[in-house]
Amino acid sequence: MDVLVVGSVAYDSVKTRAGTRDDVLGGSATFFGICSSRFTPTGLVAVVGDDFRAADRALLQEQGVNIDGLETLPGKTFRWGGEYHADMVGRDTLFTELNVFEAFAPKLTQQQRSANIVFLANIHPSLQCSVLDQVNCPHFVAVDTMNFWIDSAKPELLKVIERVDALLLNDEEAAQLTGEPNVSTAAKALMELGPSLVVIKRGEHGALMFHEDERFYVPGFPLDEVIDPTGAGDTFAGGFIGHLAKTEDFTPANVRRAAVVGSLMASYCVQGFSVERLATVTDEDISRRYEAFQDLTQFDAIHR
Amino acid sequence: MDVLVVGSVAYDSVKTRAGTRDDVLGGSATFFGICSSRFTPTGLVAVVGDDFRAADRALLQEQGVNIDGLETLPGKTFRWGGEYHADMVGRDTLFTELNVFEAFAPKLTQQQRSANIVFLANIHPSLQCSVLDQVNCPHFVAVDTMNFWIDSAKPELLKVIERVDALLLNDEEAAQLTGEPNVSTAAKALMELGPSLVVIKRGEHGALMFHEDERFYVPGFPLDEVIDPTGAGDTFAGGFIGHLAKTEDFTPANVRRAAVVGSLMASYCVQGFSVERLATVTDEDISRRYEAFQDLTQFDAIHR
Numbered sequence: 150m151d152v153l154v155v156g157s158v159a160y161d162s163v164k165t166r167a168g169t170r171d172d173v174l175g176g177s178a179t180f181f182g183i184c185s186s187r188f189t190p191t192g193l194v195a196v197v198g199d200d201f202r203a204a205d206r207a208l209l210q211e212q213g214v215n216i217d218g219l220e221t222l223p224g225k226t227f228r229w230g231g232e233y234h235a236d237m238v239g240r241d242t243l244f245t246e247l248n249v250f251e252a253f254a255p256k257l258t259q260q261q262r263s264a265n266i267v268f269l270a271n272i273h274p275s276l277q278c279s280v281l282d283q284v285n286c287p288h289f290v291a292v293d294t295m296n297f298w299i300d301s302a303k304p305e306l307l308k309v310i311e312r313v314d315a316l317l318l319n320d321e322e323a324a325q326l327t328g329e330p331n332v333s334t335a336a337k338a339l340m341e342l343g344p345s346l347v348v349i350k351r352g353e354h355g356a357l358m359f360h361e362d363e364r365f366y367v368p369g370f371p372l373d374e375v376i377d378p379t380g381a382g383d384t385f386a387g388g389f390i391g392h393l394a395k396t397e398d399f400t401p402a403n404v405r406r407a408a409v410v411g412s413l414m415a416s417y418c419v420q421g422f423s424v425e426r427l428a429t430v431t432d433e434d435i436s437r438r439y440e441a442f443q444d445l446t447q448f449d450a451i452h453r
Numbered sequence: 454m455d456v457l458v459v460g461s462v463a464y465d466s467v468k469t470r471a472g473t474r475d476d477v478l479g480g481s482a483t484f485f486g487i488c489s490s491r492f493t494p495t496g497l498v499a500v501v502g503d504d505f506r507a508a509d510r511a512l513l514q515e516q517g518v519n520i521d522g523l524e525t526l527p528g529k530t531f532r533w534g535g536e537y538h539a540d541m542v543g544r545d546t547l548f549t550e551l552n553v554f555e556a557f558a559p560k561l562t563q564q565q566r567s568a569n570i571v572f573l574a575n576i577h578p579s580l581q582c583s584v585l586d587q588v589n590c591p592h593f594v595a596v597d598t599m600n601f602w603i604d605s606a607k608p609e610l611l612k613v614i615e616r617v618d619a620l621l622l623n624d625e626e627a628a629q630l631t632g633e634p635n636v637s638t639a640a641k642a643l644m645e646l647g648p649s650l651v652v653i654k655r656g657e658h659g660a661l662m663f664h665e666d667e668r669f670y671v672p673g674f675p676l677d678e679v680i681d682p683t684g685a686g687d688t689f690a691g692g693f694i695g696h697l698a699k700t701e702d703f704t705p706a707n708v709r710r711a712a713v714v715g716s717l718m719a720s721y722c723v724q725g726f727s728v729e730r731l732a733t734v735t736d737e738d739i740s741r742r743y744e745a746f747q748d749l750t751q752f753d754a755i756h757r
Contacts, residue, residue, distance in 0.1 A: 354655065366675070375635065
């Protein structure tokens, strides 16, 4: 199945324990697209400025991302700057410059409209809605969001959530959106809004997935060194949805495997700045870490 | 195998989203002892004041805890008061009254000295050390600690850690003790101090266990309602060590099962104030939730 992602392509400036990088390739659609392309044909709809580097365009294409939907507008590419705390979990946003992103109005081509699977990355809910209006009955639609939209555009966000199969968000956002601090109760409340699948992302702790009557917990992979956590959530989504699209199997057992693939791809993502490590992940890397996740989590029955 | 726990027996006053309780039975040795007794004969060494209620003494005995080592001194029982935040994770300590605990000097009986397994709950490292001086070569010794002792008695604490098989502490404490914010690196540094087993407790997120060359992640069980998180860490330890003692099996596969038993017992603990729910857990409850942990975490191999 083909995947379409609508989101941001950005230049990030990040400072972490491991070092500093300025104006490196980032953005939700970038991380998602590069990851998902490992598994299935993936097209990207986003906007960049005329400062967007040819090398980055080439990198996306070499990674297999279809960038026919990457619009270029006069002006500067979206920029984000952040500094991570020593624990590599907390972070402070130093600046956000929307630049050309302010004028982003996703227009899908005829081919993009027939995508089987659509991932609405973290953009304004009204833009997410406009994408949903343009696609022809996709098989599976997933949406990500963030605290900013829950605060500023909750009614529009709720309308989007009604229309999707899967919602991905972090635990604080789930609490904020439902007014329910308990993560299980919040997830149930979110499923009552429409999605049959809710993934609560918990950063380094992994993700808790609610799917029909099942719950599945996939940990974050314990790493000796985290280089840069930026993009981990979108990479998780790219692995999760990429695996589902590749296998065309939405059974509960395969949705579990997809969550493991998402978490393992995210674990590679954070082992480099920008997409440095993610872009070099091999099939063998994927198999090896999938097995490492099994070693990390499996236990057998008890003999009482 | 017999288990001996040395720690506190206290009266707690707690305020949570679910309600308020004053002067209810608590303390590390209480939670550990009641939990461990479910699995194996467990004796407790602790001190209470002459205000300690006969009903609480009876409850410990009915739960199977051997309280021959529960000393009564003139004065008041140790008291702790705390209020949990709405997320049931963060908490503020409202007061700590050491009372008779200030004079606590554990003196083991001849029988206690020959315990097979010893758990040194969170007390001053010099007291933990004095217990180690009194026991006759136990098969397995585990120790818990907290930020307060890392700050105020680090040299003594390091001497205790050198002498034990297992160290249990939370992620912030691991970072504080080693100066290493990365949890995997911190755990390795701790293992170099002596223990072959390090359990990093992560509250609602469960625990990450480092055992020889293996790592095992057990999640916290997602509950629709948490009543009172007090005692969850000591209950985890009680289930973990109680299971190991009962099975007399310290192989990696069984240490994993023990961690699951620890996490499942902790999940019952937080479903009631004080020891209310913990004290009524049945064998069937244990089996059922063990299976629920399997459902929560298991996934099968990927077909690429």
